[in-house]
Amino acid sequence: MTGGEALVRALAAQGTDLAFGIPGTHNLEIYRHLAAYRIRHLAPRHEQGAGYAADGYARVTGRPGVALTTTGPGLLNIATAVGQAYSDSVPLLVVSPGMPLRHPRIASGLLHEMPSQTGAFGHLTAFSHRVSSVGEIGAAVARAFSLFRSRRPRPVHIEVPLDLLDTADDPGPPRTAPDQLPARPRPQELRAAAEVLARARRPALVLGGGAHGAGAEALALAERLDAPVATTANGKGAFPESHPLALGVRLHTPAVRTWLAESDAVLAVGTELAEADLWSPAPPLTGTLLRADIDPAQMYATLPAGIPLVGDAQETLRGLRDALATAGTGSGAGAAAGARAVAALRAAADAGAGHRERSRLPLLAAIRSVLPPDAILTSDSAQCCYYGALPHLPVDPPGRYLHPTGFGTLGYALPAAIGAKAGEPGRAVVALSGDGGLQFTVQELATAVALSLPLPVVIFDNGGYGEIRDEMAARGDAPVAVDHPPVDLGALARAYGGHGVRAGTPAALADALREALVTPGPTLITVPEPAAPGPETEHPEETAP
Incomplete structure (x- = not known):
């Protein structure tokens, strides 16, 4: 062979x-x-x-x-x-x-x-x-x-x-990776963590990308503890954002950062709690940090764990639930004080939204109104995504939201949507991007045409690299290399064999998206971004347009 x-x-x-x-x-x-x-x-x-x-x-x-x-x-x-x-x-x-x-x-x-x-x-x-x-x-x-x-x-x-x-030789017998039982933290660590959570008067849960697959366990634990739940960008979709205990992706806002710092017990599951998750350095915590992660190195990274829980997220949360039950703690009465805290935190976080962020809300609501509950969304390092869809476009399981966190690459949304659609052809998949990020991988429209499955691509067009433009303005610098000549993106999509339309209102966007979800091939929907009176709130990801 x-x-x-x-x-x-x-x-x-x-x-x-x-x-x-x-x-x-x-x-x-x-x-x-x-x-x-x-x-x-x-x-x-x-x-x-x-x-x-x-x-x-x-x-x-x-x-x-x-x-x-x-x-x-x-x-x-x-x-x-x-x-x-x-x-x-x-x-x-x-x-x-x-x-x-x-x-x-x-x-x-x-x-x-x-x-x-x-x-x-x-x-x-x-x-x-x-x-x-x-x-x-x-x-x-x-x-x-x-x-x-x-x-x-x-x-x-x-x-x-x-x-x-090209060399023929004996390959040996076929080899397969062995099945392995999911790792679980040691019983004494689960008991110690359960005791801290049981005593907590202001518990907090933070779910990262490692919590996907453990959503049901996270939901049960949050309800038992009456604990607000925040998610990172990678964790979006692990916890239902329609739930009264859900803070969503708002860890970057001052109100939620203060809540996290003042919580007397913080359970962080599958997250680095890094600058890419918080959009700023991690806040000092006054309570006990319980870190649940498959990677032992995370117990000592960024914020060291007060109680380390090394293991699979699902197994860890099940173990915590069992330990709490054995201790006879937790009322299981559901959201009460926690829900009130979440409502106040959401209101405080959203009150600080900038003009352009608020202007996107009707457009995001139009997208959500058309999508089925299990839709998959992919996004880019673009203002419309991290200021818009991440905090303001709710996703509940089994829906998914894929975002390039940390490394902060550009051009992710379109090809990632193609891969998601190839893996789950029966589910609605929508890519969200800006005009700058799209053009890093715009040639993949041809790949989407070859796939011949419905794939809406919603582009918020701000005429270039809007985030870097705003950062230059905030520094008092003249804008350099951030303003692009207008491109007829719809015509470009049609040149590849797809479809292209413009949608200037929420109603037009909803109509275009509804049609795109049943039209084979990619449909590029261009949404002109409204002009802002000044730069947006500063964002730490300096390379994100």
């Missing part, structure tokens, strides 16, 4: 049924065998788009996203998407050829040659593994999937020397 077939067989043995990528001179032996092993393939127009699509697929399906690249520039093109997946703990497997086994260390001018692909990607991934035999390929793939299932998911890169792809 050639190395290329051994690789495809190994992917199929782990349950891979879809790969994203672009064929190139050096990876053709991989592509030769995809159909035989029933692995479908979706070809984005750029490797960065392939990475974002695989990321979106992984987030909504819970299965690792697989991306195939060629050597050199093809691999480096996906690096930004890999960095985003690392930041957001997404299981992403990138497979590429590499220089031949006996390639000289002195550059020889071979096509796509670079000093070390594994050296570059070893700093972007959980690990970058260069195999040295056909028989090692299955073990390398099983190692990647074992990490995805047992630890904090991070991207992985596997490199197969290009001459090994």
Whole structure:
């Protein structure tokens, strides 16, 4: 069996049924065998788009996203998407050829040659593994999937020397990553945490991306404790935002930051509590911090844990529920004082919204009114998303909201929506972006056309990089390179074979979105942004337009 077939067989043995990528001179032996092993393939127009699509697929399906690249520039093109997946703990497997086994260390001018692909990607991934035999390929793939299932998911890169792809040898028996029981904190830590929560008069829950899959347990615990629940951008959708205890994505607001600082017990589940989550340095906490995370290193990061709870989020929250029941604590009476606190905090947070943020509310309400409850939304590092949809477009499970947190990449929304739609073709998927971010990956409209499934793409057009424009104005600087000449984005979508319309009012937006949800292919809906009387409230993500 050639190395290329051994690789495809190994992917199929782990349950891979879809790969994203672009064929190139050096990876053709991989592509030769995809159909035989029933692995479908979706070809984005750029490797960065392939990475974002695989990321979106992984987030909504819970299965690792697989991306195939060629050597050199093809691999480096996906690096930004890999960095985003690392930041957001997404299981992403990138497979590429590499220089031949006996390639000289002195550059020889071979096509796509670079000093070390594994050296570059070893700093972007959980690990970058260069195999040295056909028989090692299955073990390398099983190692990647074992990490995805047992630890904090991070991207992985596997490199197969290009001459090994065409070499026939014994691959050994198929290998699969072993099933592992979810990790659970130690009983004494669960008991200690339950005692702190039982005594708390002002408990707080903060749910991050690691809490997805534990939403039912988080809801039961919040109701038992009568505790307000805030979510990070990555945690949006883990807890129903229509619930009276839900604060939503408002950790960046002064009122909610003060509430967090004054809570006497804070249970943070699957979140780093980092600047990317809070949009500023973490506030000093006066209460006990209980950190629940699959990653032991998080117990000592940013804000050290008063009580560490290392384990799977679902198992940890179940253990806390059992410990509280054994102690006879918690009334289970549902939201009362907690709901009143949430209503006051929401009102205080929303009172500080800027003019442009308030002007988007009718548009976001129009989007929500059309979408089914289980819709999937993807967003970009754009003002319409972090000032708009994140705090003001409510999402309840099983709906999902995918946002590029932390690394703060641009151009994520469209290809991530393509990956989400490929993974969940029966669910409504909508991409939200700004005109600046869209143009980082606008060529993926062609990929969406090839997918031939309904995919609305809502673009809030502020004529360039609105966030950086506002930051320049706040500094007293003259705007430089932030204002773009007008682009007829609808015409661009039609040129790719999709559809394009403008919607200047909430009613027009609702009508256009309703039509787009039943029209095969992408429909790009341009929403002109209203002008603001001055710069928006300062936002710390300096690279976000």
